[in-house]
Amino acid sequence: MSVISRPWNRLSLAGKIILPLLLLLVLLTVGLFVGWQIGLIPGVLDIGAQLINANIDIVRFLLAATAILLVTIPVAFVIIFMEMKVIAFLASRIGPNRTGPWGTLSSVFHGFKVLAKEDFTPTGADAPVFTLAPIVTYLASVMALLVIPFAPGLVGLDMNIGLLYFFAVSGLTVVGLMMGGWSSFNKYSLLGGLRAAAQIISYELPLLLAPVGVIMLAGTLSLNQIVLNQSGWFWDWYVFQQPLAFIIFFIAATAEGNRTPFDLTEADSEIVAGFATEYSGMRFGFFFFAEYVNVFILSALSVVLFFGGWNAPIDPRPILDLLNVSINPAIDLAGMGIWLLWGLVIGVPLLIVLLALPIWMLKSSWSFLTSLIVAFVLFNVIAVGVIGIWMFLSFEVVVGLFWFLAKTFTFVFIFVWMRGTLPRVRIDQLMGFAWKWMVEIALLNIFVTAGAILLIQELSRR
C-alpha cells in the first residue's frame, strides 16, 4: 500500500482535496460518455421525463415546497440582520459591523453559533414531542408561505381556497408552541406554552375576521385572484376600501407573530422565556427561525390582501403613451454572433482597464493593481445594476417580485420599527384588547362591508 500512501502523504491539504475531485471528474466524464454511447443515459432520462410528466402535479408541489423551504433561510437571515441593524439605528447605535461588510454576515454567524451549541434534552422530557415541537412550528410557517403569490406566475400552489389554507396551516404554529411547552417537563415552559396558546388563539379571531371584508369584495379566497383584482393604480388596493380591516389585521398579525408590543410569549426581559425555556441549540434556533419567517409571511399577507401584492403602485403605460416613449430593451443575443464572444473576451477587460485608469490617476497613493481590483468590483456592480434594470424592463416576473419584496420588506421594517419603539403590553390588557375591541370591530367591519355591497348592488340594479 505504500505505493499509494507515500505520495498521498506528501500531498498538501489542498492537493488531498483536489486530487480526488479530479479523479471523480475523470470517472464521471468517462462514465457519462460510455453511458451515452451505449444508450443507458438517454434511456434513463427518457423514463425520468415520462415519470415527471405523469406526476407533474406532485413534482411541481415538491419543487415548490423545496424552493419555499430554501427561500425561508435567506429571508430569515435578512430579517434577523435587519432586526439587529434597524433597532440599533433606532437607538442611535451602529449595530453589528464586524462580520462582513456592515455586519451583514453577523446573522449567518449567529446561525453557526446556534448550530455549534449543545442540543440538550432535559431529563424527564417527552423526547419525541420535545424534538418535534420546533419542527412543527417551523413547518407551519413554511407551509403557509406556499400559497403566497410572489410575482405573476411565481406562486407555489395557486389554490382556490388559498386564504383558508393559509390560516389553517399557520394556525398550526400554536400546536408546536403547546408541544414545546408541554414536553419540556418544566412548569414555566408549560405556563409559557399555555400563555402563547391563549394569546395566539385570541388574536386568530380578529386575524381571520378582518380579511372577510376583503374576501367579500374580491369574491374569492384565491390569493392570486385577490392580487389580480387590485391591479392598476395604487388607489385600487383594498387598503383604501377596507382601512379598518387593515388596521385590525395588522394589529392581530403583530400579536400572531409574537412581535412587540405583543411579544408576551417570550418576553425575554420580564418573564422566563416562555415555552422555549428548556430549549437550546438549533431546536431553540428553529423556534426563532419560525418567528422571523412568520414576520415575513404576515408582512407578505398584509401586502397581498391590502397593498396590491406584486402590482406596481403606478401604472407607467399611460404615462409612457402620453410621452410617446416606448422602451424595448429586448436584446437579440443569438443575432450578435461572434461579436458577443469578442465583446465578452475583449470588451470586459477593456472596460475594466478603462475604469481603472481614472481611479489610478486620481488616487496617486494606489498602485495600478489596487485600482484594477477596485475597477473590477465597480464593473461588477455596474454590470449587475445594468442587468437588473434590463431584467426589470424585460420580465414581468422581475418587476412583480421587486414590488412584492419592496412592499413586504417595508412591512418587515415597520414590525422591526415597532419592536424598537413600543413597550410591551400587560397580558390582561392584551387579552382584553382582543376580546373586547378587536373582535367586535372586525365583526362591525364585516356587517358594514356587507351592507355597503348590498347597497351598491341595489343602487346599480335601479
Next chain:
Amino acid sequence: MSALNRIPGWGMAMGMVHTFVRFLQPKVTVQYPEEIQEISPHHRGRLILLYDEAGNLKCETCFQCAMACPIEVIDMGGVDTKNRFHMHWGPPEQYAERREESALRRSGRPVPDRSFTAWLPIDLGPLEEILVAHDYDPRRLISILEQTQAEYGHLPVAALQHISHATGAWYSEIYGIASSFPNLAFEPGRVAEIGLCPCANCSLLGGGRIRDALVAALATDVGGVAPDGSVRFVATECGGDSRDEPLVTLDGQPQPGMTADKARELAESLRAAAARPGRA
C-alpha cells in the same frame, strides 16, 4: 396637544416618529479600539480612596492631591468630635485664590502668588481719610467698607486689618460683614459689565451716541473688554420695552436716565476704580 393626546394611539405614533428621527440621525457609537475619543488632558479617571490590607484608609489628609488637582475637584471634608461637618481645606477666600490661580495655570499664564499679594502692605493714606470721615466708628463699618472698596477696587487684607486695628472691631466681624455683602469683594479684578441694547428702537432713542461715548471711554466695541480688563461691554436685549430712552445696564441692572456724558463718566469711573489705587 391635549386634544391630539385623546386620539387612541397618538402617543404610540409620536414614539414611532421619535425613533424614526433617531434612525436618520448620526449615530453616537464610538468604535473604541480603532477610534479613541478625545479626552481632556485634565481627565484622571475615577477618583477612589485606597485602603491598606487591614482595611484602613491610606489617606493621610496631606492635601497634596487637592493642591495638584488641575480642575479642583478633590476636596476633603469630615466631622469633628462634636459631629459638626466642616471642610478641612481652608476658608473660602483661600478657595477663591486657589481657583483663580488654577485658572491662570490652566490658561498657561504665569501665576502670581495671590496668597502672598493679598497680604502685601498697601498705601493706607486714603483708608485713613475714610476712617477719619467716619470718626473710627465701628458701628459704621458697612459704609467704611463700601468706601474702601470704591477706593481700592477691592478689600485687601491689609486694609481690613487696619480697619480692625483702628476701629477696634474684631477682624472676624469685619470679615463677616465683608463676605455677606455681594458688592464687597476680597479679590481685585472684578469685571464690571456694561450692557447696551443694540436694537433699532434704542438706537433711535439715543443709543448710538451712548455707544460712541462708551466705545471712546472703554476703547472697545460691543462684545469686547476694556484693555485693562476692568469692564466688559456687552449687548443686552430690551425686548421692545424701551419707550423713551435706550436700555443701558450695569452688571445686569438697568440704569435709567442715561445720556452719553453720564455713560462716559460711568465707564471712566469703573475703569478708575479698577486701576488699583494705593498700589505701587
